[in-house]
Amino acid sequence: MATPLIEFKDVSKRFYDKVVLERVNLQIYEREVTTIIGLSGTGKTVLLKHIIGLHKPDEGTILFRGQPLDKIRRRDLPMSYMFQGNALFDSMTVFENIALPLQETTNLSPAEVRQRVMTRIEQMELADAVGKYPSEISGGMQKRVALARALVTDPQIVLFDEPTTGQDPVRKNAILGMIAQYQRTFGFTAILVSHEIPDVYFISNRILALYGKSIVFQGTPEEFEDFDHPFKEEVVHSLEGLQxxxxxxxxxxxxxxxxxxxxxxxxxxxxxxxxxxxxxxxxxxxxxxxxxxxxxxxxxxxxxxxxxxxxxxxxxxxxxxxxxxxxxxxxxxxxxxxxxxxxxxxxxxxxxxxxxxxxxxxxxxxxxxxxxxxxxxxxxxxxxxxxxxxxxxxxxxxxxxxxxxxxxxxxxxx
Amino acid sequence: MTPDPKPGNEAGRQPVRWLTDPFAALGRKAINWVNNLGAATIFLSLGVLRIFRPKQLMKVLEQLYLIGAGSVPIIMLVGLFTGMVLGLQSYHALVKFGSQGALGTLVALSLIRELGPVLTAIMITARAGSAITAEIGSQRISEQIDALGTMRIDPLRYLISPRVAASIISFPLLTAIFDVVGIVGGYISGVLLLGVNAGTYLYRVESSVDMKDVTDGFVKAIVFAVIVTTVCCYQGYFAHMRSDSYGARAIGRSTTAAVVISCVLILIADYIVTSLLI
Structure with a gap:
């Protein structure tokens, strides 16, 4: 198999005396949609934040294309991150929020920035919200603004932390469909943390199951069907009714x-x-x-x-x-x-x-x-x-x- | 396996701990204080270095408007009444010695050397410093600062450097405004209300103030600018690391701490800088 894009080797993380991740081993491959599933509070977000560099492991190594992640400058990592709580700048308008990464990290002219931002705004159906502040729009729209901001720089890797939280069933599937469509169109590697079982199976190439502080399964959704582990009883069956x-x-x-x-x-x-x-x-x-x-x-x-x-x-x-x-x-x-x-x-x-x-x-x-x-x-x-x-x-x-x-x-x- | 401690031994240790605990707590506080001082110094140094990166001009101008231009009305108001009170009090003290003619000298030197820089810094701390801490703290708690990092935008460059630069520019300018308005305040109370000769007042102001007095006042203003911005930005930036509170309460406590620490440090630094410059 090809060299993993991201690889965790015996990664452990604790906050004070609470162990969150223990000897986690996983591989994420390029241009795939990989979904990390698990119950709330089991460390899925912590795992994701290790990939983007917001957390450092206490033990173990994270490799990016075979190189230790901590040896790579953050500016050289072509990643975007969509936060669970959106993390929009509440004193900026929707347009300014989406334009910020382009204004600060590229040398594009204001006209080019505007054109790129407006393209994303139209794709995300946010035309009515351009001049509004995040507090003036609905939770669903805020989610789409966060998604637009994550995608506006055309990143190679996009990390989504529970992108469908707080959405109604149609919107949840619309967001997942949107991620799948953009992933096909732009060819980025998508890494999702999600509770939306089984909806995420439809868009995922690989499933990672986090249970008891470790990864207990890595494989395709089809392989996951045959996975026999207490995880399925406790986690998957309790969430499957969501369909x-x-x-x-x-x-x-x-x-x-x-x-x-x-x-x-x-x-x-x-x-x-x-x-x-x-x-x-x-x-x-x-x-x-x-x-x-x-x-x-x-x-x-x-x-x-x-x-x-x-x-x-x-x-x-x-x-x-x-x-x-x-x-x-x-x-x-x-x-x-x-x-x-x-x-x-x-x-x-x-x-x-x-x-x-x-x-x-x-x-x-x-x-x-x-x-x-x-x-x-x-x-x-x-x-x-x-x-x-x-x-x-x-x-x-x-x-x-x-x-x-x-x-x-x-x-x-x- | 470690044997269970005998009750007698435990009792024996009690008096020793009673004696050592206060020193241990004091030691922990001292280490914590030194750690924070070191961290704040590094924080400031990184913030200053990033002032000279590209795309900073507009952000510095925006902060100049918020910290500098926005503070002008309150600085003028406080300066006016400070000068008027100074004129009033000084007149009644000087008249006992028949030296009311020296009112201009007293008002001008007090304002330019001491009251101008100190009161300006305290007023900016109250008005803009608290806002800086609350804004950055709120951005930290709502993961906006983490979001900057994930967008490959350096949070220190984006949030801290423009504020440091704007403070270093605006503190001396606001101090100058405070001084001038304060002298006008002294004129109102001394000349217009108490009848000191206008020519004498203005002549004394002009003849007694040296350029060194003005530049010393500006040096103090710059020192206070560095202190206030560092303390206020640092408290907001690390609001999530507070051990005594979380969330909105952490922002509140950080803001209070920023104002109190800034004011105390302004007064301490004022003494140190004065003793060095005098």
Whole structure:
């Protein structure tokens, strides 16, 4: 494997007589999204502050691209940090807050600074808040100002300390979606501290689990699914219910339990149908109408899936940022086709709610661009003795456009 | 394994600890004081060195406005009444010896050599010094100073150096304003209200004040500027390190400490500088 971007070797830290980190070993790789999870007060923020150099380890070494971090001047570290409490300058306006790092650390002309700041302000949907002070805007907007300030210098590494704290479910997912999108666009390495399990799985390449003052797991979200440790019982299962906040659907664990209980325990050869749903065009919605509008579409789809298929005995889960899986027990392919047809007809009746939200987003962003979102669905039939992942993969391959939502703009029709 | 101490031994140690504890506490305080003095000196030195970095001019001008220009009205008000009281008291003392003609000399020298620099420094401490501590302390508690560090902005350069530079420039200027307004105050009470001859008053002011008196007053003002800025910035910058309080209370206590320590140090430094210059 490549040389880690950041590596902790037996790092320990104590404050007075309280040990916070004990022989922590971890690796963080370049251009990945790495999420540190753990319960409150277990030292996640302290760990993050070691990376940016705000704390020094009492024992052990931190390496940056193989070099000891304490031998590197801070100005040579291409890092930004987004504080849990935002740490905005309360006597400066939103514009001044975002412009500060550019004004103080670069030789850009005032016009260039203004242009760069305004670009970020537009991307973060903060146009209305430019001249306001942090105390005059909502907590969600403050979060976005902090994010804009962290990204304005185009850093190579961005550290996010609980970026979604205090946000509503749609906004939480919008912020995570925003981080994921910017990470893809700008290619920076993102290191997050988060409680938002399982939402962070959807955007993370690697998960680090901090438990009992040490890192007890490092690996991909998929590997974390199979991780057998008291940490999962104490931490993950207590936090997983949060998924319901956004969609009301089963968490992956609940889905797995229900699947095992209902399908694996059934008669040998009993059939069931799996439907895989996703939305195409979300990036365009996020770019033109904002991340909230994109998340609203994801949420609406999830909520409607849960209601529609729940009523006929099906159960659904969110598999990734933009993919839902529904299982229809004791259903064959022909029945599933007919159920899907009914679902699509019902969903088209629900489109207006999404369009209304988009229409308000359009007014806010003053966007003249009309966006189109396509819902894709694929079906596959499985047997109780068959591995569900292979059935899901088959259904994914069968995906085709079943419905389109097109915003109405300047006299255009749907 | 360490054996349990016998009760008899414990009792035996009691009188010794009773005797040594006060000295130990005194020693700890002394070490702490020396540590703080060293840290504040390093803090000031780093702050002064960073004055000459790029992009500092606008920040220095902004602080000049806040510390200097903003303090002009209060300095003029205090200077006027100080001069008037000085004129009034001195007149009644001098008239007993028939020397009321020397009123101009007494008012001018008292103000330029002593009262001007000292009272100006104390007034700026009360007005701007407390604000500096509260502002920097609040920035420290709300992680704004940490945020500067993460943005690769040197907090000492950004927050401390402009204040040090602005104080060094504005203290002597405000002292000069205080002196002039104070002399006008002495004129109002001595000449306009008590009937001292105007020509005599102004002649005595002009003839008795040497350039050395003025420059000594400015030297004191610069020394006080360094003291006040260092103490006020230091107290705010390290508000989070206080062992007696946290958060908003730490800012309050730091602000109080900054004003008290500054005032005490101004008076101590005044004696030392006077004895060196005289």
């Amino acid at each position: 319901k906040e956004l969609t009301g659907l089963h968490s992956r664990r609940q889905f797995k339990l229900r699947y095992q209980g209902q399908l694996r325990g059934g008669a040998l050869g009993e059939t069931y149908a799996v439907a895989v749903f996703s939305l195409d065009g979300l990036d365009a919605v996020a770019a033109n109408l904002g991340h909230d509008a994109a998340q609203e579409a994801i949420r609406s789809l999830g909520v409607f899936l849960g209601k529609h298929f729940g009523a006929i005995g099906g159960f659904s889960t969110r598999r990734s940022l933009n993919e839902y899986v529904t299982v229809l027990p004791t259903t064959d392919r022909a029945e599933a086709d007919s159920i899907l047809g009914e679902y699509v007809r019902d969903f088209q009746g629900q489109e207006q709610a999404i369009l209304d939200i988009w229409s308000s987003a359009q007014k806010l962003s003053a966007s003249a661009v009309c966006v189109e979102l396509a819902m894709l669905a694929g079906l596959a039939q499985g047997r109780s003795d068959e591995d569900i992942d292979s059935v899901i993969a088959r259904a994914r391959r069968e995906q085709k456009v079943v419905s389109r939502i097109r915003c109405i703009n300047q006299g255009e029709g749907r």
